Amino acid sequence: MARYDRAITVFSPDGHLFQVEYALEAVRKGTTAVGVRGTDTIVLGVEKKSTAKLQDPRTVRKILKLDKHIVMAFAGLTADARVLVNKARIECQSYSLTLDDPVSVEYITRYIAGVQQKYTQSGGVRPFGISTLIIGFDPDGTPRLYQTDPSGTFSAWKANATGKNSKTVREFLEKNYTTEGVSTSAGAVKLAIKSLMEVVESGSKNIEIAVLKKGEDLKILEEDEVDVIVKEIEAEIKAAKEESE
Amino acid sequence: FVRQQYSFTRKKSNHKQTMSDNLIGIVGQDYVILAADSAQARSIVLMKEDEDKIKVIDDHKAMAMSGPSGDRENFGEFIEKNIVLYELRQGGSLSTKAAAYYTRGELATALRSSPYQVNILFGGFDQHGPSLYFIDYLAAIQKLPFGCQGYAGYFLLSVLDRHYKENMTLEEGLQVLQICIDQLKTRFVLNTKDWVIKIITKDGIRLHQGSNSNE
Numbered sequence: 149m150a151r152y153d154r155a156i157t158v159f160s161p162d163g164h165l166f167q168v169e170y171a172l173e174a175v176r177k178g179t180t181a182v183g184v185r186g187t188d189t190i191v192l193g194v195e196k197k198s199t200a201k202l203q204d205p206r207t208v209r210k211i212l213k214l215d216k217h218i219v220m221a222f223a224g225l226t227a228d229a230r231v232l233v234n235k236a237r238i239e240c241q242s243y244s245l246t247l248d249d250p251v252s253v254e255y256i257t258r259y260i261a262g263v264q265q266k267y268t269q270s271g272g273v274r275p276f277g278i279s280t281l282i283i284g285f286d287p288d289g290t291p292r293l294y295q296t297d298p299s300g301t302f303s304a305w306k307a308n309a310t311g312k313n314s315k316t317v318r319e320f321l322e323k324n325y326t327t328e329g330v331s332t333s334a335g336a337v338k339l340a341i342k343s344l345m346e347v348v349e350s351g352s353k354n355i356e357i358a359v360l361k362k363g364e365d366l367k368i369l370e371e372d373e374v375d376v377i378v379k380e381i382e383a384e385i386k387a388a389k390e391e392s393e
Numbered sequence: 394f395v396r397q398q399y400s401f402t403r404k405k406s407n408h409k410q411t412m413s414d415n416l417i418g419i420v421g422q423d424y425v426i427l428a429a430d431s432a433q434a435r436s437i438v439l440m441k442e443d444e445d446k447i448k449v450i451d452d453h454k455a456m457a458m459s460g461p462s463g464d465r466e467n468f469g470e471f472i473e474k475n476i477v478l479y480e481l482r483q484g485g486s487l488s489t490k491a492a493a494y495y496t497r498g499e500l501a502t503a504l505r506s507s508p509y510q511v512n513i514l515f516g517g518f519d520q521h522g523p524s525l526y527f528i529d530y531l532a533a534i535q536k537l538p539f540g541c542q543g544y545a546g547y548f549l550l551s552v553l554d555r556h557y558k559e560n561m562t563l564e565e566g567l568q569v570l571q572i573c574i575d576q577l578k579t580r581f582v583l584n585t586k587d588w589v590i591k592i593i594t595k596d597g598i599r600l601h602q603g604s605n606s607n608e
Contacts, residue, residue, distance in 0.1 A: 213481055237481050241474040248470075
């Protein structure tokens with residue numbers, strides 16, 4: 149059986165890696181994901197694709213735990229994410245077994261980005277069609293938010309978005325992110341939901357929020373909890389509009 | 394014609410069971426008590442008297458292990474990380490039986506190449522209530538209402554036969570455990586004065602007595 153050793157991701161004459169750029173296209177078509185880093189709380193929000201009537205919505209999970217203290221969301225090809233998450237989960241336990249220490253957020257981000265890069269420079273494979281948002285608290289308590297993309301680059305962010313309409317969401321975050329605003333848990337959650345509402349049909353049916361507080365386990369907000377905050381935001385917007393008239 | 398005879402041999406010299414690793418497990422109404430003596434000895438020298446031999450695996454599962462500390466810690470951590478990995482992937486909790494059988498499976502796989510010399514009392518609380526599994530270093534497994542590893546069994550299985558009742562309250566269970574510990578103090582030639590005792594209930598695992606370094 150012939151081995152697959154021909155490289156698929158190769159340079160174009162003007163220095164582009166088209167496969168990587170096409171992968172980024174796939175990411176741009178995926179459902180939106182947003183991350184907001186507060187002082188003692190980090191929030192991930194994802195757009196919930198409307199599920200078919202007969203489908204069990206609990207099985208469509210876009211916010212995934214990598215370890216007890218690290219969570220990630222993604223935009224792009226769900227199946228590719230599954231493979232990457234699996235590798236990351238094994239790495240978290242393997243590191244913890246050898247070092248007797250939980251992974252830092254940066255370490256696991258670097259690992260995931262490393263895997264994504266490997267798949268742009270190996271024979272017979274294509275890049276992963278996902279960008280990830282990885283959140284967690286380092287062992288010393290510092291909150292972290294990182295993003296990786298199909299090219300294998302990663303960077304730390306105070307707040308970011310990826311997927312469909314991520315530019316709009318990111319611009320909203322740039323305009324509205326303040327350190328005081330996210331110093332409380334409620335503030336960080338509100339900002340995440342507000343930013344998602346810019347591009348997603350409002351309502352808890354279409355938004356899923358995961359909250360990671362320092363020292364606590366991941367909490368995925370119930371639909372009615374999200375509804376309460378959405379109504380709050382809608383009331384504020386209405387009030388602001390009436391004031392300006 | 395000659396009939397071939399196969400004989401099974403076990404190298405006796407590999408059997409380096411440590412002398413005084415004693416473990417006791419008791420299942421009650423809504424809890425499992427795991428107790429492990431906390432002495433760590435090398436030959437005639439007591440190296441440490443506050444060793445925690447009960448590895449907590451997750452919120453509702455723990456295993457008390459006996460044997461050489463290298464094998465004990467290595468195997469314990471290996472099992473813990475793999476069970477955590479499985480539960481992260483699965484998005485839920487493994488049943489106690491499944492986790493115990495997984496552990497036994499790993500012992501069995503390693504048995505005929507590089508065996509772990511650990512005896513285990515695996516306790517847990519899941520949707521079926523509290524349960525205790527006895528797993529020995531040859532990878533035999535048995536679900537029991539109460540169990541012992543080490544020399545403790547020689548003295549305490551009969552004591553437990555006498556005093557154990559089904560569905561004991563926590564208070565009664567701890568009384569029975571105290572009878573066991575006192576028996577060893579009276580009749581067992583080696584020092585087992587310090588114990589680490591952990592109690593597993595539906596609310597989690599708590600340290601009842603002794604030092605705790607194995608979370």
